[in-house]
Amino acid sequence: MNYEVIINVHSIIPVSCINGPGKRMVVFFQGCNNKCPGCFNPDTHAFVKKTGYSPKSLIGKYFRAGIEGLTVSGGEPFYQRRGLLQLLISAREDYGLSTVVYTGFSYERLSASPPARAILKYTDVLVDGRFEIAGKEPTMLARGSTNQRFHFLSDKYTEADFVMDGKIEMIIAPDGTITQTGFSKVA
Amino acid sequence: MSFYCVIKTELSRKKYVIAALAEMQRKGEITNYSVSQTKDKIEVDRDGEVVTVSRTKEAANYEIGGISRPAREISDRIKQLYAYESIKDNLPLDFEISKETEEAGEIHITLKG
Numbered sequence A: 001m002n003y004e005v006i007i008n009v010h011s012i013i014p015v016s017c018i019n020g021p022g023k024r025m026v027v028f029f030q031g032c033n034n035k036c037p038g039c040f041n042p043d044t045h046a047f048v049k050k051t052g053y054s055p056k057s058l059i060g061k062y063f064r065a066g067i068e069g070l071t072v073s074g075g076e077p078f079y080q081r082r083g084l085l086q087l088l089i090s091a092r093e094d095y096g097l098s099t100v101v102y103t104g105f106s107y108e109r110l111s112a113s114p115p116a117r118a119i120l121k122y123t124d125v126l127v128d129g130r131f132e133i134a135g136k137e138p139t140m141l142a143r144g145s146t147n148q149r150f151h152f153l154s155d156k157y158t159e160a161d162f163v164m165d166g167k168i169e170m171i172i173a174p175d176g177t178i179t180q181t182g183f184s185k186v187a
Numbered sequence B: 001m002s003f004y005c006v007i008k009t010e011l012s013r014k015k016y017v018i019a020a021l022a023e024m025q026r027k028g029e030i031t032n033y034s035v036s037q038t039k040d041k042i043e044v045d046r047d048g049e050v051v052t053v054s055r056t057k058e059a060a061n062y063e064i065g066g067i068s069r070p071a072r073e074i075s076d077r078i079k080q081l082y083a084y085e086s087i088k089d090n091l092p093l094d095f096e097i098s099k100e101t102e103e104a105g106e107i108h109i110t111l112k113g
Helices: A055-062 A077-095 A109-112 A115-123 B014-026 B068-089
Strands: A005-014 A026-031 A051-052 A069-075 A098-102 A125-128 A149-152 A168-172 A178-184 B005-009 B032-033 B041-046 B049-054 B063-065 B095-101 B106-112
Touching: A005 A055, A005 A168, A005 A178, A005 B005, A026 A077, A051 A055, A051 A069, A051 B032, A055 A077, A069 A077, A077 A098, A077 A115, A109 A115, A109 A125, A168 B068, A178 B063, B014 B032, B014 B041, B014 B068, B032 B068, B041 B068, B063 B068
Parallel strands: A026 A069, A069 A098, A098 A125
Antiparallel strands: A005 A026, A005 A051, A125 A149, A168 A178, A168 B106, A178 B005, B032 B041, B041 B049, B049 B063, B095 B106
C-alpha cells in the first residue's frame, strides 16, 4: 500500500543558530514516553494530535535560503520512524541539508533495530541519551546534560561544531512574537 | 533536546513603547512621535501617515489606532522592538548577550549564562 506519511509536529523554528552547527531549521516532534525529570519540553510529551505535515511539505513550507541543516528534536523523533526517515531523506537529497537528530534512545539500542538503522544512514550527527537534570551541561555544547553523547555518523562535523555562541536564543519575529530555544532557560 | 517556547508580546509598559519608537525614529522608520502630557497617548508620524498609540486605562495594553495598513505595520514593528528592549532590560544578572543579529525581519539574540 502506498500512502503519505504524516508527521505529528509540535513546533518548527525556520532558522535557529543554537540547535547545532550554523543556521538550522528545527523541527520538534510531538510525543515522548521518556518522562525525564526536568525535561525542557513537557508540552511535547503527550501523544495527541498537533500539526500534521508530510515530510516534503514541511521542509518546503519552512525552508529559508542560507540554512545549512535540519535539526530534529522533540518529543521523541524515533516514535515516528517513517516520518523521521522521509524527513531526513528529503532534507539531504532535496535540499542538501545536513541532519542532526536528538533522541532519548541510546545509539546502541537504535543500531540494533533495522528501521532505526535506516534512519541513522541519513543522520550526520545523533545526540543520544535521556536528559538528566543532575548533570546539566555547564558548557556551550549543544546538549542538555553531560551524559548525552554525540555520535558523528558522517565526516561532516566534529564536536567543536557543537560549541554554540550561547545557551539560549531568542528570536523576535516581525510581529513581536518571541520564540525561545536553547539548552538553558531564563528564569 | 533543546527547549522551545513562544511568548506573545503585549504593549503594557510605556517606557518600552517609547524606547521602541525612539529606535524606529533613529533608524528612519518613522518621522516623529509625540507623547501627550495629559493623556496616555502617543502620536506617531510616518511620512504624513499618523497613527496613535494609546490605552484606555492603566491596567490595559497599548493599542495602535489609525488607518489600518500603517497602523498594522507600525504596530508590528513597535511590538518587535518593544520585545527587544524589554528583553535587554530584564535579563537576569547571570545572563549576558553574546550575539545579536537582524536578518530577514527577525531579530536573533543569543544569551550566555
